[in-house]
Amino acid sequence: MTQEERRFYERLLDLNTEIRRELLDKIIKKEKQAPGSREVATPEIEKKETPIETPPEDKKDISKEYIVVRLLKDIPTFVGVDGRNYTLAKEDIAVLSTVNAKALINRKAAIQITG
Numbered sequence: 400m401t402q403e404e405r406r407f408y409e410r411l412l413d414l415n416t417e418i419r420r421e422l423l424d425k426i427i428k429k430e431k432q433a434p435g436s437r438e439v440a441t442p443e444i445e446k447k448e449t450p451i452e453t454p455p456e457d458k459k460d461i462s463k464e465y466i467v468v469r470l471l472k473d474i475p476t477f478v479g480v481d482g483r484n485y486t487l488a489k490e491d492i493a494v495l496s497t498v499n500a501k502a503l504i505n506r507k508a509a510i511q512i513t514g
Contacts, residue, residue, distance in 0.1 A: 466500035468493055468509040 400408070474487040479499045487493055492512065495503070503509035 464497055465494050466497055467512045468495055468500050468503060469512055470503070470509050472508050474503070474508060 470487050470489055470491045470493065473489050474485070476484055476486040477499075479485055479496050481496045481499075485493070485495070485499070493509075500509065500511065504511055
């Protein structure tokens with residue numbers, strides 16, 4: 400950095416520091432002068448152990464909607480039925496919607512990985 404650049408930087412830094420200090424001083428003074436202002440103590444929160452709950456029956460089972468597959472060849476970018484963009488390459492492991500996964504499996508572009 401040249402000397403001119405260094406001086407410019409230092410002046411800019413000083414100005415920034417001065418303005419920040421002025422703004423913070425105004426904020427602090429307003430807080431001190433505000434009627435009824437006081438420090439509020441924050442209560443301490445106790446950690447409670449909660450038992451693990453089983454998911455409600457109305458939640459969807461993702462394993463019915465998505466399939467894990469291994470790609471057998473490069474696939475150009477496509478938009479899946481779930482609205483996501485997929486760019487897949489050979490040997491990638493992907494979790495795809497059932498519709499997209501079955502289409503790739505039927506075209507011999509992917510194989511399903513069982514869990």
